[in-house]
Amino acid sequence: MTKSMTNADTHTQRVAILGAGPIGIECASALQRSLPNISEIIILEAGDTIASNIRQNWPHVRLFSPWKYNTSTSSREVLRSDGQDAEGYDGDKCVTGGEYIDQYLEPVAKALVKCDNVQLHLRTRVVSVGRSGLLKRDMGKEARSKGKFNILCTRIPLGGKKESVGDEFCFRDVDAVLDCTGTRSDYSWFGEGGMPAIGEKQLSRDKDSGSFFTRLIPQVGEVKGKRVAVIGSGYSAATSVRNLIDSPTVQQIYWLTRRVLGKSGQLYRVLEGDALQNRAALCEMANELVSRNPEPEGDGSGMENKVAHIDNCTITYATLNESTNGSTPTITLTIDATDPTAERLPVHKLDVDYLVSNVGMRPDLSIHSELQVHTCYATEGPMALAATLLGASGDCLTQATPGIDSLLTPEPNFFVLGNKSYGRSSAFLMRVGIEQAEAVALYLREQI
Template sequence: MHVEPPATIAIIGAGPIGLEVALYARYLGYKVTIFERGGSPAANVREWGHVRLFTPFGMNASPLGVAALEAQDPEFQSPSAQEVLTGNELCDSYLDLLAASDLLIDSIRLDTRVISIGRPNYRKGQGTGKPERAEHGFRLLVENRAGNDGEHNEEFFAADIVIDCSGTFGNACAIGQGGVLAKGERQTRERIEFGLPDLLGAQRQQYAGKHTLVIGAGYSAATNVTLLADLAEGDPSTQVTWLTLASNQELPISRIPDDTLIKRDSLAQQANHFASSPGPVTWKTTAGITAVTYREQSSDFEIQLAEEEPPIIVDNIIANVGCQPDSSFFRELQVHQCYSSEGPMKLASALLSDKSESDDSTDCLTQVSHGGESLLTSEPNFYILGAKSYGRGSNFLLRTGLEQIRDLFTLIRGREDLDLYATMPAIRT
């Protein structure tokens, strides 16, 4: 919906897409506030900062962002468009600098979580489909963790537009069969690692010489398996059981034909090699996990599979089972979500259509923005961008998020030809 500046935009999440959205909005003259629940910008990226991305810098940054940093510091030199960075390097050389720039530094509120969003004059079931609902702004209840004493302060914030860029990282799916919580999982989840631990660095001691169960059949699981195999070279007593859902595949990771992301294809080959060769990694397929128990006395886990066989006993569990969007804070808004992915319905429909037409739809490089209309939700002036816009889908690409930003502001600003990225010099090669 067309909204003129200097309207107020609330952005949820100061990750790569949230920062880029805020920058684009500031250039156009909008008032911007970014709410970040972490203690630093791009806090989720730092969680896996030791891992190297598959994609080069030119696909993860915008020419607008680079131009803003060059304008602020004439000596600033961005990474080259072809350079492949780790998550920490991306933060150090770009994202943190963007957050600290004059355009954004006063707009970011760290350690602040959005609790609830609604409209002051309309409950969820009121004004359905009526234009009057769009004429009223949003009211956000936010909670700030003030100081070191853990005190939580709540306050209200008013906005004309809300853009949710909070992602899905940290909202892991269940490890149980069929996505249902396994018996005992609720009691043990805080002991399970759902991300990409620093296996060769800060968390080496926890995993070296131990037996670790890795659950999952994606690139995160493949990354953890290969790092654990590397760890086993220095400590041969390190063991890995790699668990994937039962399938007819001969190997756990399906390689993408003629993959142009060399590091991604190399990871797939390495992981498949470890799974199919004698060594520290044992690959096992299963119909699912039915129970998990943490045994305090022996400090290990007992995992019961759906198959009738003895349980697996391991020291650690790394579960790369995918993530899901958190919609709890916008429950009072009229947001139509996909019954399959939990993403916003219009975009989800376009993505599902892609899947039906292309066998390569799982490759993130084939993903494109589907235009501004696909970003509209059933709640006027409320938008979901970035990884969260794909719901439970895992093939989102930062490049696609930048395209979403461009397309969204053609709608918000009411100009089909608006493209700030096209007016900026290309990122250096």
């Protein structure tokens, strides 16, 4: 569907996609396929490039889902319409985040922007979405269905300069909005009950924090000659631990998990016959590691192995010990037991040189705070979908893709899709997002 092939209808249909990550791009392809005469698809992306979350934060990490789960018929059609090769995406190969962008998302995005009706605005951060002439508290589905959306954005200046009032502008008269902004803009805290540990905020704000603190997955060899603590028990934490083990000069790794390790001694549930082999291998490696490397005695000294797993950890203080002689500072973690009645209690103090916090991310709800979007009190995903997922199987791969009913919010024609639709849950897979994109595009064909 190149520029010459588009055929704008006289009735204007303007759809905005917030975020040009994998699912934002898939939404654009699905709209092109299901509504070939749509007048405008506006994609608004905060980063310098498409998929900037993956590009900036985990280009080196290998996906555990293979090509066949991460690509769509609609995007292949976009590639073919542009005269590009759309073969080779069906296999079981798992590429890295960076390769996935270079070999698939980027070519699809380039083909999309050649279409007359597609606009991609990079360095454009969405601040807020509102309904023209209606406040959040104004009830009445019919009135809300008729009102158009306005989208307040801020243009991110080049060269890392701060955004100012003069950079703000508004997209008006939008018929439907698909919020695909992911969850990367906000991180979860590692302190008690999900609060920041005392000192945690300061750690991330310190001007030199990059030399002793990260919330990302370190690359192999990136951390050199240090004692490292990794906090978290998700797939990201396990990947960090694996990369640190493979980093030759790392001295010691303390893997701290909130959960109490059950009698099974398993930190991860290995799914029987898991079709995602890389995920299964990661879980097996992690379980083997925690069973082989119990926590050290007393203050953490006397470790024989490079890795120690310390479960039942609630971190109450993260204290930065500034260096006086120009060397890098150290961090002292003060740890209480999550379950004080458990058999094993964690060490109380731990000194490390580098801290990796992989305790999850959360969606930015402020974007739709002026709309009637009902979010789940537990996950912060949209309520209808969250309720459907509650009863779903633990394996994100085998979860039935919820139909359009679970994607509708009380706000007509406003959708939360992709990673953000799962809120704080880490069970989201691109496969699900691709199906969401197709379902919403088909629905909008009847609505706008």
